[in-house]
Amino acid sequence: xxxxxxxxxxxxxxxxxxxxxxxxxxxxxxxxxxxxxxxxxxxxxxxxxxxxxxxxxxxxxxxxxxxxxxxxxxxxxxxxxxxxxxxxxxxxxxxxxxxxxxxxxxxxxxxxxxxxxxxxxxxxxxxxxxxxxxxxxxxxxxxxxxxxxxxxxxxxxxxxxxxxxxxxxxxxxxxxxxxxxxxxxxxxxxxxxxxxxxxxxxxxxxxxxxxxxxxxxxxxxxxxxxxxxxxxxxxxxxxxxxxxxxxxxxxxxxxxxxxxxxxxxxxxxxxxxxxxxxxxxxxxxxxxxxxxxxxxxxxxxxxxxxxxxxxxxxxxxxxxxxxxxxxxxxxxxxxxxxxxxxxxxxxxxxxxxxxxxxxxxxxxxxxxxxxxxxxxxxxxxxxxxxxxxxxxxxxxxxxxxxxxxxxxxxxxxxxxxxxxxxxxxxxxxxxxxxxxxxxxxxxxxxxxxxxxxxxxxxxxxxxxxxxxxxxxxxxxxxxxxxxxxxxx
Amino acid sequence: xxxxxxxxxxxxxxxxxxxxxxxxxxxxxxxxxxxxxxxxxxxxxxxxxxxxxxxxxxxxxxxxxxxxxxxxxxxxxxxxxxxxxxxxxxxxxxxxxxxxxxxxxxxxxxxxxxxxxxxxxxxxxxxxxxxxxxxxxxxxxxxxxxxxxxxxxxxxxxxxxxxxxxxxxxxxxxxxxxxxxxxxxxxxxxxxxxxxxxxxxxxxxxxxxxxxxxxxxxxxx
Amino acid sequence: xxxxxxxxxxxxxxxxxxxxxxxxxxxxxxxxxxxxxxxxxxxxxxxxxxxxxxxxxxxxxxxxxxxxxxx
Numbered sequence: 001x002x003x004x005x006x007x008x009x010x011x012x013x014x015x016x017x018x019x020x021x022x023x024x025x026x027x028x029x030x031x032x033x034x035x036x037x038x039x040x041x042x043x044x045x046x047x048x049x050x051x052x053x054x055x056x057x058x059x060x061x062x063x064x065x066x067x068x069x070x071x072x073x074x075x076x077x078x079x080x081x082x083x084x085x086x087x088x089x090x091x092x093x094x095x096x097x098x099x100x101x102x103x104x105x106x107x108x109x110x111x112x113x114x115x116x117x118x119x120x121x122x123x124x125x126x127x128x129x130x131x132x133x134x135x136x137x138x139x140x141x142x143x144x145x146x147x148x149x150x151x152x153x154x155x156x157x158x159x160x161x162x163x164x165x166x167x168x169x170x171x172x173x174x175x176x177x178x179x180x181x182x183x184x185x186x187x188x189x190x191x192x193x194x195x196x197x198x199x200x201x202x203x204x205x206x207x208x209x210x211x212x213x214x215x216x217x218x219x220x221x222x223x224x225x226x227x228x229x230x231x232x233x234x235x236x237x238x239x240x241x242x243x244x245x246x247x248x249x250x251x252x253x254x255x256x257x258x259x260x261x262x263x264x265x266x267x268x269x270x271x272x273x274x275x276x277x278x279x280x281x282x283x284x285x286x287x288x289x290x291x292x293x294x295x296x297x298x299x300x301x302x303x304x305x306x307x308x309x310x311x312x313x314x315x316x317x318x319x320x321x322x323x324x325x326x327x328x329x330x331x332x333x334x335x336x337x338x339x340x341x342x343x344x345x346x347x348x349x350x351x352x353x354x355x356x357x358x359x360x361x362x363x364x365x366x367x368x369x370x371x372x373x374x375x376x377x378x379x380x381x382x383x384x385x386x387x388x389x390x391x392x393x394x395x396x397x398x399x400x401x402x403x404x405x406x407x408x409x410x411x412x413x414x415x416x417x418x419x420x421x422x423x424x425x426x427x428x429x430x431x432x433x434x435x436x437x438x439x440x441x442x443x444x445x446x447x448x449x450x451x452x453x454x455x456x457x458x459x460x461x462x463x464x465x466x467x468x469x470x471x472x473x474x475x476x477x478x479x480x481x482x483x484x485x486x487x488x
Numbered sequence: 489x490x491x492x493x494x495x496x497x498x499x500x501x502x503x504x505x506x507x508x509x510x511x512x513x514x515x516x517x518x519x520x521x522x523x524x525x526x527x528x529x530x531x532x533x534x535x536x537x538x539x540x541x542x543x544x545x546x547x548x549x550x551x552x553x554x555x556x557x558x559x560x561x562x563x564x565x566x567x568x569x570x571x572x573x574x575x576x577x578x579x580x581x582x583x584x585x586x587x588x589x590x591x592x593x594x595x596x597x598x599x600x601x602x603x604x605x606x607x608x609x610x611x612x613x614x615x616x617x618x619x620x621x622x623x624x625x626x627x628x629x630x631x632x633x634x635x636x637x638x639x640x641x642x643x644x645x646x647x648x649x650x651x652x653x654x655x656x657x658x659x660x661x662x663x664x665x666x667x668x669x670x671x672x673x674x675x676x677x678x679x680x681x682x683x684x685x686x687x688x689x690x691x692x693x694x695x696x697x698x699x700x701x702x703x704x705x706x707x708x709x
Numbered sequence: 710x711x712x713x714x715x716x717x718x719x720x721x722x723x724x725x726x727x728x729x730x731x732x733x734x735x736x737x738x739x740x741x742x743x744x745x746x747x748x749x750x751x752x753x754x755x756x757x758x759x760x761x762x763x764x765x766x767x768x769x770x771x772x773x774x775x776x777x778x779x780x
Contacts, residue, residue: 009761038622039589045622050630053622055548084759121546126581154497161767162497163755170497174505187647189639194658197636201542203643208576210520212584237756246753251738254749258734261507262727274558275584276573351554351588423562431565435591440618483757490737491747510723 009083010091011382013100017076018375018382022464024068024111025371029460031061033453040446051119059130060118065363066128066226068111073371074230075103075146078169080378081237082150085166086157093156099149103142110138122200126215128222129183133202136184143180147173164253168233171261175225183218209276213269220268227363229260231330231370232299238374239303239323243313244483248305252298259295263288270341273350282343289341296334303327318393319485322373325401329365333358348423353442354415361408364400364456372396372463379470380485384477387487388469396462403455406448414445527574532641532650533707535666536673536695539637540704543697544583547624552589555708568595578650590621597709602680605702610683624698628686632700634670638663674699677706 038044038054045053079100083089090096113135117123123130131139150173154162162170185205189197204211240247247253269277269285304327307313313320336358340349349355379387387393421441424432475488493500533541544550557563559570571594576582600608604615609627612619642658644650655666671690677699678690686696741747755766 007761039620042620042622050626053547053624055551055622058551059548081756081759084761085755087759087761087763087765089761121548123545123548124581125545125548125550125583127586151497159755159765159767161494161752161755162500163752165756167500170501171504171508174501175508178505178509187643189636189643192647192658193639193642194660194662196642196658196660196663197639198633201636201640203640204581206580207524207648208579208582209573210524211580211582212576215582240753240756241759244757246750246757250749250751250753251742254738255731255735258507258731261504262731265508265510271586274560275556276571276576347558347560350558351586353587355587422566423560425562431562435566436616436618439589439620480760490734491741507727510727 007089007091009089010097011080011378012097013090013104014076014079014378015382016101016104017072017079018378018467020108020111021069021072021076021371021375022467024064024072025368025460026464027115028061028064028069029453029457031057031064033450033457035061036446036453037450040443040450056119056121059123059125059127060115062128063114063118063130066222067114070226070363070367070371071107073374074172074226074234075107077234077238077371077374077378078150078230080382081165081234082153082169085159085163085237086153087159088153088157090153093152096149096152096156099145099152103145103149106138106142106145110135110142113138117200122198124184124186124202124204126183126204126211127219129180129215129218132200133184133186133188134200136180136186139180139184143173143177147177163237164247164250164257165233165237167257168229168236171257172225172230172233175221175229179218179221179225183214212272212275213277213281216271217265217268220271221265223362224260224264227367228264228296231367232260234370234374235299235303235323235327238370238377239306239320239327242317242319242323242373242377242483242485243307243310245306245308245310248302248308252302256295256298256302259298260292263292263295267292267341270346273341273343273346286341286343289338293334293338297331300327300331300334313484317484318390318397318487319373319376321397322369322376322393325397326366326369326373329361329369329404333362333366336361348419349415352415352418353411353445354419357408357411357415360411361404364407365404369400375467377485379467380477380487381480383471383474384480385470385474386477387485388466388474390487392462392466393487396459396466399455399462400459403452403459406452406455410445410448410452414442414449417445418442524577525574526577527572530574530577532578532644532652534673534703535634535637535641535656535670536677536700536703537707538640538704539632539634539670539695540700540702540707541583542637542640543627543632543701544704547627549593550583550585552585552587552621554585554588554592555594556584557592557594563592567592568598578644580644580648593705593708595709597706600705602677602702602706603682605705606681606683606698609698609701627697627701628683630697631689632695632697634667634695634700635663637700638666638670671695673703677703 034044035054035057050056090100114131117132117135118130122132124132150169154166186202187205188199188202190199190201206214236247236253266288267285269281270289273282273286304324307324314324339345340354340358376387376393418438421433421438426432477486493503557567557569557571564570608615609624611623612621641652641656645652645656646658655669671693674690674695678687681687686698689696690699738749742749751766758766
């Protein structure tokens with residue numbers, strides 16, 4: 001480790017993932033907005049024939065935003081800050097560089113295959129694990145490559161202590177690896193039947209209730225290890241760096257980490273309350289879901305306290321606005337989740353629109369806002385240009401915040417209305433409403449939700465435009481900014 | 489111990505892994521055998537029904553329909569007997585769903601007919617005014633993939649010991665020999681239908697997706 | 710003792726052990742800071758001072774590095 005004046009952090013791979021974040025964000029959320037509108041205006045189902053129905057598009061929306069937008073964002077930021085907190089450049093290791101690029105290429109192949117196969121209806125239907133077995137194998141390759149890259153970089157690090165964000169990324173790697181493998185155990189029918197039928201088709205290793213348990217063990221923890229753990233890792237880096245304030249309590253961040261690791265996995269069963277899984281699994285999932293508030297809020301409060309004495313930045317810097325609102329939404333959705341996991345509340349909430357409502361205040365308000373602020377923070381540093389427009393970020397912030405609030409409030413009302421109507425009985429104990437009554441009544445809320453989708457989409461287009469202009473046309477920087485990102 | 493862990497990322501990673509894995513092992517493993525036991529008298533899906541299940545998966549009916557009746561009076565009144573674990577023993581994958589934009593379908597075979605499904609899939613609002621479900625007209629022309637359904641039956645028979653008869657055997661030849669049985673089953677369904685294209689296709693030995701799907705939906709009881 | 714009962718005990722003990730370890734860790738964190746062995750709060754600066762040429766923050770290890778791993 002000789003000091004070399006020309007040595008710089010290498011952001012090649014971070015840039016590549018930044019591009020895919022933007023592209024998949026646009027595609028995934030456009031589909032999302034369309035399917036939200038379809039629920040209010042069913043005529044929109046017929047734009048693409050067989051390929052444009054709500055049912056065909058819904059898994060496309062979830063998969064493209066989760067594995068396209070979100071994962072790209074997680075990796076773009078990961079390839080950026082991991083080098084920095086370990087104080088080692090990817091340019092110093094040919095292996096790390098190769099792994100990074102290989103990772104990106106295979107990732108792009110999978111993402112393309114995923115979009116095509118889901119459009120064609122080739123799917124296992126297990127939520128957030130819809131990809132069929134050939135893609136699953138590639139996923140394993142990508143994941144292992146990413147892990148190898150991380151440990152290669154850690155192996156040659158200068159900073160001996162691993163910063164807390166690195167811990168979170170390691171946990172993401174391990175958690176998803178284990179869960180994904182178990183959940184995607186499947187037998188390709190073509191090979192097991194002596195060459196009959198479609199080569200892509202497979203059957204799950206597990207049947208019925210067992211399949212459900214494994215699936216939601218995964219489904220819930222995809223939420224844990226893709227929507228939460230790496231995103232917490234991101235905020236632990238970007239908020240301190242952008243504000244110039246060290247984490248309020250590093251010890252609290254360590255405790256929250258272990259708390260989260262320990263508790264999160266137990267809560268998966270709360271997706272299966274009142275189902276045919278054993279009672280004790282359900283009860284335990286309920287209890288642990290409530291305990292989960294503690295480590296989640298530990299991190300969120302830590303973030304808010306980090307801003308102590310510096311709250312003026314909130315009015316001056318729109319990136320700080322995004323970061324702070326993100327951790328606030330994190331608190332909201334980690335409170336809302338446990339409430340829904342209480343068995344009596346779940347009896348009403350399950351199967352209704354309150355669930356997508358809850359998901360979206362988390363993913364839009366927390367995950368997407370974190371991805372936006374991470375990329376905005378990175379842009380001046382990786383492209384060596386000032387951010388193109390501050391007022392665009394401000395406008396984006398307010399439009400998208402309005403969108404998220406409209407989204408979850410309308411879905412709260414829709415969900416509770418529907419849940420109550422399903423169970424409403426008249427004085428003789430007969431059901432009061434036929435099923436279709438509980439659908440038509442939701443029309444206004446679906447319309448509001450579609451509007452929220454359009455607003456969020458507008459904000460996203462502003463983000464994409466701002467990023468592209470930053471890359472292409474903004475004022476060049478001679479020196480890397482230390483904390484606050486420069487913007488015009 | 490902690491000092492050492494903080495210094496060794498590898499063992500730290502092992503620690504994280506153990507903590508994460510622990511919950512999974514405790515919750516899932518010990519109930520596996522018990523939950524897999526089929527209800528007495530439960531029959532495996534026929535090949536045509538499996539093809540229908542694959543249509544159900546392909547068009548992602550699961551995006552809006554559940555197959556899980558919870559043990560509440562409001563649910564049993566609306567949909568029938570609450571769901572039992574043993575009823576799902578041959579469901580690979582499980583199709584419980586997570587959202588009821590439309591009603592539960594676990595026992596839809598008890599109260600809907602071939603005729604009703606045909607009208608409904610062609611134009612949902614014709615039988616349910618106000619429905620926001622899209623029409624699935626392409627199912628009337630797309631031909632169902634019987635070969636893959638057969639392959640699935642062979643797979644679950646050989647790998648998971650699902651009790652199918654001896655006529656379900658690996659290989660393309662065995663499939664060709666089995667095909668007429670599937671067609672005979674499809675003809676029974678098509679006899680109750682009125683769409684001319686569908687009837688013609690079945691008469692010509694092809695099975696449109698809608699026929700397989702209805703076979704599957706009728707089986708859900 | 711059937712598998713259910715075994716499972717229940719295993720869960721109980723493992724949960725207790727993990728909870729104890731977690732609390733032990735809290736005690737360890739504060740103790741080692743009090744004794745001056747470590748300074749965790751300083752690690753927060755890793756995010757702030759992350760230039761490639763700046764000096765690594767971590768000095769919590771009082772022992773000299775036995776082998777140089779950065780090659």
